[in-house]
Amino acid sequence: MVLEAIESQKKQSDGYVVPIGVSARHVHLTQEHVEQLFGKGYQLTKKKELMGGQFASNETVTIVGLKLRAIENVRVLGPVRKQSQVEISATDAIKLGVKAPIRESGKLAGSAPVAVVGPRGVVYLEEGCIIAQRHIHMSPADALAAGVHDGDIVSVKADNERGTIFNHVKIRVDDSFTLEMHIDTDEANAAKIATGQTVSILRN
Known part of the structure; x- marks a missing residue:
C-alpha cells in the first residue's frame, strides 16, 4: 500500500500523499x-x-x-x-x-x-x-520530502466523493515510523475512507 501511495504521489499536485491507517x-x-x-x-x-x-x-x-x-x-x-x-x-x-x-x-x-x-x-x-488526536507518522526522510517537522500541525484532504478536509493533524517523526496517517473509525466512516487509501497534506 505504501508503494502505491508513493506512485500515486507522482500524479498528485495538491500536496504530499500519505496512506491512511484506520485505528480501532x-x-x-x-x-x-x-x-x-x-x-x-x-x-x-x-x-x-x-x-x-x-x-x-x-x-x-x-x-x-x-x-x-x-x-x-x-x-x-x-x-x-x-x-x-x-x-x-x-x-x-x-x-x-x-x-x-x-x-x-x-x-x-x-x-x-x-x-x-x-x-x-x-x-x-x-x-x-x-x-x-489524528496524526501522521513519518520517517525523517518523509518529513524532509513533505517539508514538515515533528510537532507541526497540518491540514489533510481526502480527495474522494466526500472530499473531506481534516484539520489539526499532528506530524510525528521518528526513525522507526512508516509513513501513515492514523484516524479513528468515526473519522474514517464519516469521510468514507479505508485503510490503504490515500490523502494529501495541503500546501500552505
Whole structure:
C-alpha cells in the first residue's frame, strides 16, 4: 500500500500523499496491569507486527465506563508501557458514558476514568481514556520530502466523493515510523475512507 501511495504521489499536485491507517479502539498496558488482568508473570503474546516496534497482541480486554456500560474484545497493543492508556472513538465514549478528551497519545493528565477487565482481574484507571488526536507518522526522510517537522500541525484532504478536509493533524517523526496517517473509525466512516487509501497534506 505504501508503494502505491508513493506512485500515486507522482500524479498528485495538491500536496504530499500519505496512506491512511484506520485505528480501532485499543488499550496499552503497564506490565503491572498486564499481570493484574492476566495473571502473575504474564507476558503479552504477539499477533501482528505494527510500526515503531509495536504489535497487536492476542490478548483482549473489556472496557467499562462509569455507568457500567461495557465494550468487549478490545485489543491490547504491546509492548508494555510506563502508563496504561485506553484509546476509543467519540461513538465509543458515548456508549461507555465517559467524557474522553481528544489527546495526543501519552498526554493523559485529566483524561477520563475507565475500568479494564481481564480474565484474571480488573484495573481501574482514574485517568487514561482518550480519543486519539489524528496524526501522521513519518520517517525523517518523509518529513524532509513533505517539508514538515515533528510537532507541526497540518491540514489533510481526502480527495474522494466526500472530499473531506481534516484539520489539526499532528506530524510525528521518528526513525522507526512508516509513513501513515492514523484516524479513528468515526473519522474514517464519516469521510468514507479505508485503510490503504490515500490523502494529501495541503500546501500552505
